Structures are given as C-alpha cells and as structure tokens.
Amino acid sequence: MRMGALVLALALVVMASAVMADPINVDSVTEVNTYTYDGAASPAQHNVNAGTVYELNLNYQTKTTAWAGIFGKISGRYVLGDATHVMKEWAVSEPDGYIAIAYTQNINWSNVSGYSDLSTLYSHIFNEVSGWNVDADQNVDKTFESTAVDCNAAYGIDLASGNTYEARVAGSYDGTATYWPTCVYHDDSNHVVYATPVGNSGATAFNGSSAQYEAIVAASESGTTVFFFKG
Amino acid sequence: MRMSAARAVILLALVVTFLVGSAYAATVVLVNDSDWRSAYITGYYAAKKGYGFMAIDSETSAREVIPYLLNKGDEIIILQGQDPVVKNYEGYLKGQGFANVRTENFRSAYDLMYSLPEKWGLDLKGAVLVSDAGGEWVLAAGPLAYASDSYLFLLNNRTKDDIVSFVKSHGLMPVYVIGYPGKSIALALPDAKIIATGNRARDAVEIAKEMRNYVGYSQVLVMSGMFLYLPSRPNDVPMWTGAKGTNPILISYVNEIPDATMDFLKSDFVKAAVFVGPELDARWNEARTELEGKKVLSLFAVGYVRVPTRTPGQPYPLPVMFLPAADVSINVESASILPDGRAFVKLRNIGSSAGYAMPTLLSLKCANGFTAELTPQDVFFVDAKDATIAEYDFNEVIPVGTCTLYVEGVYGADRDRMEMEFNASIPVAVQNVNDRSKIEVKRIVYSPRLERFIVYVKNVSDVPVYVTVYLNGVLIDGIPTDIKTRQSLVRPGQTAKLYAKAFLTDADILDNPEVKYVARYGKDSGLPVHIESGTLPLEKETLQDVVLEFIQENYILVSAALVLIILLLIVLRKR
Numbered sequence: 001m002r003m004g005a006l007v008l009a010l011a012l013v014v015m016a017s018a019v020m021a022d023p024i025n026v027d028s029v030t031e032v033n034t035y036t037y038d039g040a041a042s043p044a045q046h047n048v049n050a051g052t053v054y055e056l057n058l059n060y061q062t063k064t065t066a067w068a069g070i071f072g073k074i075s076g077r078y079v080l081g082d083a084t085h086v087m088k089e090w091a092v093s094e095p096d097g098y099i100a101i102a103y104t105q106n107i108n109w110s111n112v113s114g115y116s117d118l119s120t121l122y123s124h125i126f127n128e129v130s131g132w133n134v135d136a137d138q139n140v141d142k143t144f145e146s147t148a149v150d151c152n153a154a155y156g157i158d159l160a161s162g163n164t165y166e167a168r169v170a171g172s173y174d175g176t177a178t179y180w181p182t183c184v185y186h187d188d189s190n191h192v193v194y195a196t197p198v199g200n201s202g203a204t205a206f207n208g209s210s211a212q213y214e215a216i217v218a219a220s221e222s223g224t225t226v227f228f229f230k231g
Numbered sequence: 232m233r234m235s236a237a238r239a240v241i242l243l244a245l246v247v248t249f250l251v252g253s254a255y256a257a258t259v260v261l262v263n264d265s266d267w268r269s270a271y272i273t274g275y276y277a278a279k280k281g282y283g284f285m286a287i288d289s290e291t292s293a294r295e296v297i298p299y300l301l302n303k304g305d306e307i308i309i310l311q312g313q314d315p316v317v318k319n320y321e322g323y324l325k326g327q328g329f330a331n332v333r334t335e336n337f338r339s340a341y342d343l344m345y346s347l348p349e350k351w352g353l354d355l356k357g358a359v360l361v362s363d364a365g366g367e368w369v370l371a372a373g374p375l376a377y378a379s380d381s382y383l384f385l386l387n388n389r390t391k392d393d394i395v396s397f398v399k400s401h402g403l404m405p406v407y408v409i410g411y412p413g414k415s416i417a418l419a420l421p422d423a424k425i426i427a428t429g430n431r432a433r434d435a436v437e438i439a440k441e442m443r444n445y446v447g448y449s450q451v452l453v454m455s456g457m458f459l460y461l462p463s464r465p466n467d468v469p470m471w472t473g474a475k476g477t478n479p480i481l482i483s484y485v486n487e488i489p490d491a492t493m494d495f496l497k498s499d500f501v502k503a504a505v506f507v508g509p510e511l512d513a514r515w516n517e518a519r520t521e522l523e524g525k526k527v528l529s530l531f532a533v534g535y536v537r538v539p540t541r542t543p544g545q546p547y548p549l550p551v552m553f554l555p556a557a558d559v560s561i562n563v564e565s566a567s568i569l570p571d572g573r574a575f576v577k578l579r580n581i582g583s584s585a586g587y588a589m590p591t592l593l594s595l596k597c598a599n600g601f602t603a604e605l606t607p608q609d610v611f612f613v614d615a616k617d618a619t620i621a622e623y624d625f626n627e628v629i630p631v632g633t634c635t636l637y638v639e640g641v642y643g644a645d646r647d648r649m650e651m652e653f654n655a656s657i658p659v660a661v662q663n664v665n666d667r668s669k670i671e672v673k674r675i676v677y678s679p680r681l682e683r684f685i686v687y688v689k690n691v692s693d694v695p696v697y698v699t700v701y702l703n704g705v706l707i708d709g710i711p712t713d714i715k716t717r718q719s720l721v722r723p724g725q726t727a728k729l730y731a732k733a734f735l736t737d738a739d740i741l742d743n744p745e746v747k748y749v750a751r752y753g754k755d756s757g758l759p760v761h762i763e764s765g766t767l768p769l770e771k772e773t774l775q776d777v778v779l780e781f782i783q784e785n786y787i788l789v790s791a792a793l794v795l796i797i798l799l800l801i802v803l804r805k806r
Contacts, residue, residue: 084553
C-alpha cells in the first residue's frame with residue numbers, strides 16, 4: 001500500500017447499531033471520524049493526516065473533527081411523515097450511477113465545475129460548513145490528494161468535464177480497486193458537491209462490509225446537514 | 232504547483248483560526264404550526280428578508296434534530312400558530328442553552344401574508360395570488376413570486392376580497408392569479424394574468440414559461456405536489472422559492488410524468504432537472520433515460536453528520552409537511568349486494584383533504600358458483616374524513632347466498648391525478664332488503680354564521696333512515712362545485728338538519744337562486760337503496776331561523792326563563 005496516495009485512513013468509531021429503530025430500512029451507515037496509527041510499530045505510517053493513512057493494530061490515536069467518512073446503502077423504503085398525517089412510504093430503487101452529496105438542496109447542476117486548486121475548495125467548504133475547524137495536518141491538501149482525475153472518464157460521474165480533485169477512501173467501489181473515490185466539484189454559487197460512484201455487487205466499504213456508496217465529507221464538530229442526490 | 236496550493240491552504244487555515252472565535256449570529260425564524268400554509272408563507276418571506284428559516288414537522292425532529300442545527304448565538308424567533316406542533320418550544324430551546332429565543336403568536340397563515348412583509352419591511356412590487364386548494368399550484372407559484380419580486384397570497388373564496396383590496400390599494404404590478412378560475416378576481420383585477428388551464432401540471436408549465444421573462448434559467452425542479460419539502464438546515468432557502476426564483480417548479484405525478492411536463496423538460500434551454508423526493512424515484516429513472524444529454528438528478532434524502540441523535544451520514548427522509556394531494560387516503564370500508572343486481576361500495580377517506588376515487592374493477596365470486604364483473608369508470612368525490620357510497624348495477628339477477636366482492640381502483644386529490652391505488656376483498660351476503668324508509672327534503676338554507684348549508688330532511692316513514700344529501704353544481708365565485716352532507720340518522724317523524732360545509736358570499740347566494748339536490752337513503756347505513764332528487768330555492772338564514780333554532784335547542788331554559796318573567800310581571804303588578 002503506497003502511503004498517502006491510494007488509501008485514505010478511516011477507522012471505525014461509531015457502528016450503526018440503531019438502524020432497527022430508524023425511520024427507514026436501509027443498511028447501516030457509519031461515520032468514521034477517528035484516525036488511528038502506530039507511530040512506533042509502523043514508522044511508514046507516521047504521516048497521519050486526515051484520511052491519508054489506514055492501519056490497524058495501532059497504539060497511537062489522533063482524532064479528526066474536520067472530516068467524516070460516510071458509507072452504506074441508499075435503496076430501501078423511505079417513510080415520509082409529519083405530526084398529524086398518515087405516513088406514506090416510498091421505495092427508492094438500487095442506484096446504478098453515482099451519488100452526489102451537498103450541503104444545500106439548491107445546487108445549480110447545469111453549471112458544475114471541477115476544482116483546479118485546493119485553496120478554492122478550502123474557502124468553499126469554510127463558507128458552507130458553519131464552524132468548520134481544520135488544522136494543517138487535516139487540511140484539504142491532505143485529504144484530496146489525487147489530482148488531475150477525470151472522474152467522468154474514470155467513474156462515470158458526468159457532473160463536469162475535465163479534471164478535478166479526488167479523495168480515495170479505503171474500500172473497493174468495484175470489487176477490484178483498493179479504494180473508493182470521492183470526487184469534488186462546485187457550482188456557480190460556490191456550493192461544494194462531493195460525488196462517488198455507486199458500488200457494484202462486489203463493492204465493499206473500508207471495513208469489508210457491502211455498501212452502495214462511500215465518501216468523505218467535511219463536517220463541523222457541532223453537526224452538519226448533507227443532502228443526497230442520485231445521478 | 233502542489234506545494235504552493237498547500238501553502239495557500241495553510242495560510243487560509245490560519246485566517247480561519249481568527250474567524251472561528253467570532254461566529255456570525257443570524258436571525259432564524261422557526262414556524263411551529265400544524266398548517267402547511269404557515270410554513271409556506273413564512274419560508275417565502277424569510278427568504279426574501281434573508282432570514283434563516285425552518286419549520287417544525289414533528290415533535291421528534293423538534294427535539295432530536297432541530298436544536299443541533301441551530302447555532303446557540305442565533306436570534307431565534309418562533310412563530311407559533313393556533314395549532315402548534317410542539318407546545319412551549321421556546322422553553323425547550325432555552326433549556327437546551329439557546330438564550331436569544333422569543334415566541335410570536337399568530338392567528339392564521341392568512342394573517343402572515345400581510346403581517347410578515349410589513350413587519351420585516353419588505354419592499355415588494357407585484358403579487359402572486361395562488362389557490363391553496365392544490366399543492367401543485369403553491370409549489371409552482373413560489374419561484375414566480377420570488378422572481379417577480381412579489382407578495383405571495385393564498386387565494387380562496389374566503390380570502391379573495393381582502394387580497395384584492397390590498398393589491399389595489401398598494402398598486403401592485405404585475406399580478407398573477409394561479410389555479411383559481413373564480414369570476415370575481417377576473418372582474419376585480421382586469422390586468423392580472425390568470426393561469427388556470429384546468430390541469431395543474433400544465434399550469435406549472437405555463438408558470439415556468441412566464442418565469443423566462445424574469446430569469447434565463449437552465450435548471451428546473453420537478454416535484455409531486457404532494458409534499459412541502461422543508462429546509463433541513465436554517466440557512467438553506469426553501470425549495471418552494473425555486474432557489475430564490477432561479478428554478479421553476481414543474482409537476483410530476485407519482486405514476487407518470489405528465490406530457491406537458493415532459494415536453495417542457497425537453498426544451499433546449501433546460502440543461503438540468505432535479506426530481507425531488509423519494510416518491511418520484513421511478514419517474515427520475517424514466518426521465519434520465521428520456522432526457523439524453525441533460526443532467527437529471529434525484530434529491531431523495533438528507534443526512535446528518537455529528538448530530539448525536541442521528542446515525543451519522545445515514546440517508547433520512549427529507550422533512551415534509553403534507554399538501555392536499557398527499558393527504559387523501561381512501562379505502563373500501565364495506566360493500567352490499569342486492570339480488571336485483573345492484574351493488575353498493577362504501578369508500579372511506581381517512582385523510583384530512585377531500586379527494587376523488589374511481590373503482591375500476593368489481594369482481595363478484597359467490598359460493599354457489601355465480602360470478603360477475605364490472606369495469607366502471609365513474610369518479611366519486613369523497614370528502615375529508617368522510618365516506619361516499621358508490622352504487623353500481625351488474626344488470627343481472629344475483630342468486631341469494633354468500634359471495635366475495637373484490638374491488639380495486641385509483642384515487643387522488645383531483646380528478647386529473649388519481650395515482651394512488653386501493654383494493655379490497657369484501658365478504659358480502661346477497662339478500663333481499665325490505666326497506667320501507669321514505670324521506671322528504673323540505674328546505675335548503677345557507678348560514679353565513681355557520682358557513683354551512685343546512686338541509687332540512689323529514690323522515691316520513693316509520694323506520695329510522697340514514698340520509699346523505701348531495702348538492703350539485705353550486706356556483707361559488709362562478710365555479711360549479713359539488714357539495715355533500717355527512718350521512719345522518721333521522722328518526723321516524725323527525726325533521727333533521729344536515730350540514731354541508733361551504734363558504735359563500737352574499738353574491739354567491741344570489742348566484743344560486745335554486746339548488747339541485749340528490750338525497751340517497753335507506754334503513755341500513757351501507758345500503759342507500761332509495762334516491763330522492765329535485766330542486767329547491769336557496770334560502771339565506773334569517774334571524775328568525777337563528778332564534779327558532781335557539782328555542783328548539785334550549786326549550787327547557789327558554790321555558791324556565793319565560794315562567795320567571797311571567798312571575799316577575801305578576802309580582803310587579805300586585806305591588
């Protein structure tokens with residue numbers, strides 16, 4: 001495994017044991033917000049930054065509050081309800097394209113571009129994620145390390161033509177690759193969009209479980225809302 | 232190259248360190264009312280003002296989600312209606328550490344249409360008057376209102392006079408009237424552009440075309456019109472503003488994309504379409520195949536990261552309030568079959584909005600081997616929380632015995648969109664009914680005081696009778712409207728008053744000198760085997776009616792009062 005290039009370090013902290021009680025019957029989706037590494041036993045892994053090193057059996061821990069790994073399944077039955085009405089249930093089918101994740105419902109999809117520099121990505125995230133607090137070791141350049149990626153050609157994410165930045169999370173989106181990509185875009189109002197290909201039947205998340213998507217997103221410590229789009 | 236980018240990032244991070252300590256405090260308006268209209272109106276004007284906005288959709292989200300999405304330093308204004316979703320939410324938030332919270336009460340969403348723009352000092356030029364009878368209209372109207380910098384008014388027969396007066400006195404222009412074909416508006420506002428094609432999806436397309444006069448958009452939203460999708464964070468503008476007037480909202484049904492909508496989506500200038508809500512998942516799939524070369528996405532869920540009460544990142548249903556189209560829920564309650572071939576199917580609407588039902592298959596299978604089938608196409612109006620009995624005729628004699636009647640059909644909020652399905656298998660006993668019940672409809676009165684028709688029905692038979700009266704084609708602001716009473720039990724010899732809810736102005740009463748009625752009745756509640764129909768003059772309730780009603784309902788009290796007065800007079804006279 002090549003350090004910092006292929007696999008983003010994600011260690012499981014919160015396992016979704018409450019799924020049974022949740023209002024929709026989808027598989028567990030887990031936030032991964034702790035990065036763990038063993039500086040003594042595994043010197044090659046010392047460069048611990050947000051989402052760059054993945055290693056188990058470690059004895060040193062650091063936490064990131066700037067990023068969250070999320071993964072799971074999105075197909076299933078969604079129940080819409082409010083305080084006073086008979087609830088309505090709808091099926092969302094198995095996805096087959098990509099999942100886009102944004103901080104606002106109001107993305108202008110007709111004018112989406114890739115990023116050509118990380119300082120712009122940083123400022124966009126900072127403007128959108130209230131209270132986002134990131135230090136140099138966890139910053140965007142340590143997370144979105146893969147540059148010059150044409151995510152349309154590589155993964156069929158047709159949000160924009162040309163290259164953009166990509167983060168690679170541990171797992172396999174196609175059963176063969178050793179990572180799951182998160183490509184990052186913005187619209188003409190500087191809203192950030194993360195996009196990840198829907199996994200095929202052999203896809204696995206970082207922990208080996210089957211998943212339909214996996215992505216890494218910036219999040220604040222106090223809570224962040226994201227919206228899921230199918231594309 | 233990469234090194235310089237990294238340096239820039241680090242520099243920015245240092246700047247952030249200084250900024251984080253002084254978080255920006257915003258004003259967030261939080262609506263706490265069960266009526267979707269309150270959220271709709273407030274969300275629109277909050278977006279115009281630049282305030283954050285959320286609405287409480289349930290007790291659960293009020294306690295488990297919303298507090299985690301608000302900033303402790305924000306100024307939070309709770310707008311509380313007559314029927315709040317959560318009681319004393321201000322107290323709850325303060326208990327959670329929110330210091331700058333206050334509650335402002337309002338009487339109805341209709342009051343907010345006037346009070347909010349005035350209180351918030353909004354300088355608006357035009358007016359969009361939209362019928363609040365259909366969610367499709369209100370969703371489509373929002374982006375046009377925003378784009379044309381307009382007041383947004385919810386229009387119905389009750390609100391129209393005040394709205395017209397406001398529009399005239401403020402000299403608002405342009406004026407749009409959406410989904411309301413009433414004649415009085417056209418007369419009172421001759422310069423208004425009226426969009427009411429008779430088809431709600433087509434109305435939305437006409438609105439989208441009109442929006443091209445204000446903004447050269449390239450993206451549209453597609454919604455079912457069944458749900459008001461609420462913001463899931465306070466600083467996201469409500470979807471019904473169409474991303475601040477830049478995205479028109481088109482309508483798709485759950486079971487099909489209307490032709491008018493699909494044709495418009497194929498326009499060259501439409502580069503992207505977002506289907507909103509899991510109920511349109513299948514339609515999104517269909518559209519992305521059909522709309523080659525365009526970006527077609529589906530917004531289907533919301534997720535929460537580091538909200539302690541929510542599984543991190545899990546897709547959750549978007550918060551909603553129900554619009555009328557989602558608030559109809561019809562099922563088959565019972566059925567009866569007579570040996571002469573007649574069938575009675577009782578359809579009940581457990582939803583809070585009126586709707587229409589169309590049974591499309593009646594399949595009868597009896598223990599004695601008899602079978603029969605009907606494929607009807609008649610549409611029945613079913614009022615909110617009420618039932619309607621649909622009558623059919625198999626046109627053949629059915630042997631007495633036990634059978635099963637399978638009924639399936641479709642229903643919805645409008646004759647145009649019956650996209651929901653129902654079916655049921657009902658055990659029925661085919662048997663003769665000896666029904667000697669008989670009624671007479673004596674008077675039809677409209678009471679402005681009660682905002683109801685009062686139909687006087689006399690039971691002239693010697694058995695109790697269940698009666699429902701239908702008033703057909705009543706002109707309300709020039710629009711022919713079907714109205715019905717609830718089924719009532721009338722005792723032998725009794726004259727009962729049956730009520731039917733409707734709002735008529737004095738002009739409407741003059742427009743209806745006579746009213747056609749159809750009374751369906753029988754001694755069994757599920758078997759209205761008799762019909763009585765005719766026409767009666769429409770009377771307006773008089774003071775005499777009110778006094779007589781009071782005396783009838785309080786005759787003991789009135790008698791006692793009379794006795795006391797007489798005694799008092801006698802005493803005074805003796806003195």
